[in-house]
Amino acid sequence: MKMRRVLLVLLLVGGFYLLTNYMVPSGAIGNWVKSAFPSLPVNGTTAVNGPLGNFHMTVANAAPEFDSEEQNNINVYKRTLPSVVNVTSTTVAFDFFYGPVPQQGMGTGFIIDKEGHILTNNHVIQDGQRIEVTLNDKHKYTAKVVQVDKSHDLALLQINAPNLTPVTLADSKNIVVGQKVYAIGNPFGLNGTMTRGIISALRSVRGPTGAAIDNAIQTDAAINPGNSGGPLLNSRGEVIGINTMIASNGSDQSAGIGFAIPINTARAFVDDLARYGHVRRPALDVVTLPIGPDIADQLGLAADYGVLVERVLPGGAAERAGLKGGSQRAYMGNTPVMIGGDLIVSIDGQDITTQQDVSDVMNSHKAGDTVTVTIFRARKKIELRVTLSEASERQT
Incomplete structure (x- = not known):
């Protein structure tokens, strides 16, 4: 045993x-x-x-298997990358010791049609004496600046190149907070970089030039210097915005908050160029203050929503139609405001609660269109017909 x-x-x-x-x-x-x-x-x-x-x-021993989320990330990247370009802007600065010295700035852009039109930010190419575009296949082309819209920080370029792959543009009016988004660009000159996040807010912000960007898309997808002008994409790889700036907290790099111009704003810019040869953005020519229930109660307004007209621009559409601005100075915290003006509650039957709502209406019209503006003057409800003017840099 x-x-x-x-x-x-x-x-x-x-x-x-x-x-x-x-x-x-x-x-x-x-x-x-x-x-x-x-x-x-x-x-x-x-x-x-x-x-x-x-x-x-x-x-x-086995090939890697991707889950559905990973596979979608890969699909979005592969589908969009051929349409994303590197934009280099060269200027000549004068150095006391060396004389004229070329200086380069880098950003991103994306192809929107087979004719070689490229959308990017105006601040990427501003003051550039030579603009060069590098495609994903490393071919380089000199770009022509077709037109810029400084007030919305947009620029349209064009190159002469064969076999281009344009992006697909979505409707940014339908985007919502919490939606998954992707950013593709060239941060710090690192070509073809993709980051992912969500839409964390929709708000009006001041752009790089100080002009307001209505309905700006706030995202936590990492955006860094060099991403400017690149596409912000939805989960189907369609462009919903143009990455334009970051909240850097003074560090000149991503702090988890980036902003993109809604693609509908860029589409209106391109549509104007195609129709008229220049930008013809419609304007109501008013400076407004959004109203909520608390402010409405304090001011004794007839409605607890809308935008209060602080000021009408001289000679503009609102003044010609008879809208009235504020006549009394007041303060919201430390910010001076003018009260006593008309309260806009709807335009063409669409409720107006913020300046973004006004911007949405403007984006669906053209200069010269006539809209019906519903206001409260004191406690009297009035409808005014306003013929929209053509926005100018002075007005914005």
């Missing part, structure tokens, strides 16, 4: 020795399992012998 136990122990020890020293390193077991169960992924072990000893590493 004891002899059987001894033989059994010797058999187990010998089997373990053969298994660990010969069959596992050679992959014999892995090959047998793989042939017996072809659908089962099996990891193998590779042995490397050298002067520092023996190294046994586990390696995957």
Whole structure:
């Protein structure tokens, strides 16, 4: 009986020795399992012998499998990358010791049609004496500046290149907070970089030139210097915005808050160029203050929503139609405001609660269109017909 136990122990020890020293390193077991169960992924072990000893590493025998989210990330990147370009703007500065010295700024852009039109930010190419575009296939082309819209920080370029792949433009009116987004660009000159996040807010902000960007898309997708002018994409790879600036907190790099111009603003810019050869943005020519229930109660307004007209621009559309601005100075915190003006509650039947609502209405019209503006003057409800003027840099 004891002899059987001894033989059994010797058999187990010998089997373990053969298994660990010969069959596992050679992959014999892995090959047998793989042939017996072809659908089962099996990891193998590779042995490397050298002067520092023996190294046994586990390696995957199966190709990597991506989950549905990873696969969608990959699809968005592959679909969009051929349309994203690097934009280099060269200016000549004068150095006291070296004389004229070329200086370069870099940003991103994206192709919108087969004719070589490219959208980017105005601040990417501003003051550039030579604009160069580098495609994803590394071919470089000199770009012509077709037109710029400084007030919305937009620029349209054009190159002469074959076989271009344009992006697909979405309707940014339908975007919502919480929606997944992707940013593709060239941060710090690192070409073809994609980051991912969500839309964290929709708000009006001041752009790089100080002009207001209505309905700006706030995102936590990492955006850094060099991303400017690049596309912000939805989960289908369609462009919903143009990445334009970051909240850097003085560090000149992403702090988790970036802003994009809604693509509908850029589409209106391109549509104007196609129709008229220049930008013809419609304007109501008013400076307004959004009203909520608390402010409405304090001021004794007839409605607890809308935008209060602080000022009408001289000679503008609102003044011609008879809208009235504020006549009394007041303060909201430390900010001076003018109260006593008309309260706009709807335009063409669409409720107006913020300046973004006004911007949405403007984006759906053209200069010269006539809209019906519903206001409260004191507690009297009035409808006025306003013929929209053509926005100018002075007005914005």
